Every structure is written in C-alpha cells, then in structure tokens.
Amino acid sequence: MYRKEQYVFNGDTPEKAVIRSYTRDDFAALIDIQKMSFPPPFPSELWWNEEQLTNHITLFPQGALCVEMDGRPVASITALLVDFDPEHAQHTWVEITDGGYITNHRPDGNTLYIVDICALPAYRKLGLGKWLMLSMYEVVVQLGVERLLGGGRMPGFHKYADHMSAEQYVQAVLEGTLKDPVISFLLRCGRTPVQIVPGYLEDEESLNHALLMEWKNPFKRT
Template structure:
C-alpha cells in the first residue's frame, strides 16, 4: 500500500474544500472505473478505460505512483505512473510500449524517470484545480525517489484543426509561444512541465492526429542549470 498521504484545502470560489491525495486501493477500483467513463466519454472507446486487472497491477507493482484525490470526501480523480529507464538521446516512444498498454509490467524500480501513464479528474471537480495537485504529488515522488525527471506524453487535442497547414512540432511551438491555446498542453505548461519534443504514433487519438507532446519536469535537485528551450 502506498505511503503517500497529503491533506489540504482548495477553494470553490470563497469556500474552502477539504482535499486528500492518497494511494488508491482495491476498494477504490469500481469508482475509479466510473471516473474513467466520466472523464473519457464516448466516442472514446470504453475498452481503453482502466480495468480491474490494470488497476491491480498499479497498486501491486508501484503503489507510490498510483494516487487518487478526494474532494469533500468524494473520489474525484486519479493519477498513475511507473518508473522507466529513459534515454534522452532516443526520445521517440509510444504510450502502449512504455506503459505495457496500461498494465505497467514495464515498471523498472531502478530506472531514472517517473512516467505518467494517466491522469483523470471528474468534470464537475475540474474547477478546483485538482489535476495540477495530482501532478504536483508526483513531483514529490520524483524527488523522494531521487529520479532525474517526471515525463509524460500529452495529448494535443487542438492539433487536428491545424494539421493541414503546420507540423506537430510547429503547433507545439506555437502553443508554447502563446500564439495558440491547447487545452492539454497549456494545462501542462501551467503545471510546470517543459516540452522536449513530439512523438509520432504516440497513441490512437484522432484529435491529436496520433501525436503526443513529450513534456518533462526535471528534479530541481538534479537538474543541469540553463535556460528554457
């Protein structure tokens, strides 16, 4: 069972809302699958929601990286990660290969990078900023584990609107420069993530044209000093 536990408040307008981030357990599985269905409704294929076998693998192989958030006592979202051995000189990869299609049997306890497999927050709770808090909880795990970075591939759901006139790399750069807004990439930037490239065939996602924006957060106790790219 995960030892991660954090209690704090967020605000719904002027009202403080008690929040807990903790490791999820088998008792949470049914509700976590419901949350997946609310977060990724049709036409997103239901077979890509978490199933109980995947969730069992998460809490068995790496409970520190399997976290959920409760708001006002209601399960509101989750984040799942694994440790991988990442080589920055060979950044190209797919979500399926890296996460073992979400079963995280690719988890390497002696790896150098914490990799986000999934984050989801119930739509009715998104105004509370819980997604950002979930990502920050994994920054804590990154530091506690002494890893080099947190890494993940972000969807680029706005890219399909521009794919006929710009490359995925140009689209990502335009979002970083503030010329375009992308709901996922802009959110990750606000969470402190930095783009390091684009992966083709990252995941089956029509809106992103199957691209993923690779975005990292470097462990500040290990990061090499230098300017942002």
C-alpha cells in the first residue's frame, strides 16, 4: 500500500495532505469527485461506478491513489499496466482500459497507463494533480517499467477547430501561443507528446481527440 504525508500550498499557506492508496471505504467520495470534476457535456456514464473501483483496488492496487485532505479524498488517479508498442500507438481509451474496468491489466506489462486523474474543483489550486502524477512516476520507477503513458484530453480544441487542425492546435500549445487546461498541465508535470489520437474518447470539447503523452523511466534503458 502506498502512503506519504506532505504539505501542499494554498497560496503561501502550507496545508497537510496524505497521498495514499484508495480503498473500498473511499468509493462514495471518489464517485463524487468524478461527478464534480467532469460535469456535462462530459458523459455521465463515464463516471466511476463501484464495480470499476473494486477492480482498481483488487487487480492493481499500486495504480489506485488518492489525496486525502480535511479527512476525505479530494483527488484521485488510477492506472493499469499494459504492453505498449510505440510502432502501433493508435488506440481508444475504452480499448486500452477496458472501459475503465481494467480487466486487461497485464502484471508483466512494460507501461504504466493512466486511466484517469481528477480533483475536486475547490482543491485544484493546490497542485494536487501534479503531486499525484509525480507519485505515479515513483510507481514507474519502483516497478521498473519503461514509461508512464496516457491520453490527454484537448478541451480547448473546440474553440479553434474551425480554423485549426488538431496538429496545429497542439503545436500552438507547445509553442506557448495557446494554453490548454489539460495538455499544458501535463507538460508541466513532465509529460512529452507521442502522437495525436483521433476518436480516443467521446468528448465534445476535444472533438474526440487526445494527445498521447509519456514520461520515460530515467533509470530504464531500452
């Protein structure tokens, strides 16, 4: 089980936080985080349910982490292990995560794949998402896998899609002329682009696109 205690900052004020493995006792709080993190037009059927969460803590508990503050979970991240071939990178979120049920988790996989990351809106200014991502980098190193990988939503893309392709939008974000709430966040976490994946997830804001982004294990030589 994963657990570490630290301080996070609310402006200039340090506040105590615990990053730990989530358990069955956290399920109701985790589902509430999903509902508040992904309001409509995000599809409500993609919020966690108890069967999915049960699979997370039984099939791969190392990939099921949350941040606890004020006596309750306020953010979470979930992952599974997969075999990833960079030469055949195209996939959908449903295919690679089994729709969030992670029954295709591979204990001998070469890649830690991020299924989901979210935080209660009131706590987002504390940088909890970045701390959760950094914690997953620790899991990558502990397990000795090649990389962390995941598809980043592009929720700002719909504002520019009438005159920009997905590739042009991502390039503008990389050049700093545009900011995207998700892609820019992942870049700040140390993730680097692999390729754009159309049809990755039903997501009106991203026009169903995602940017596949990775963090390579610096201790692993391939």
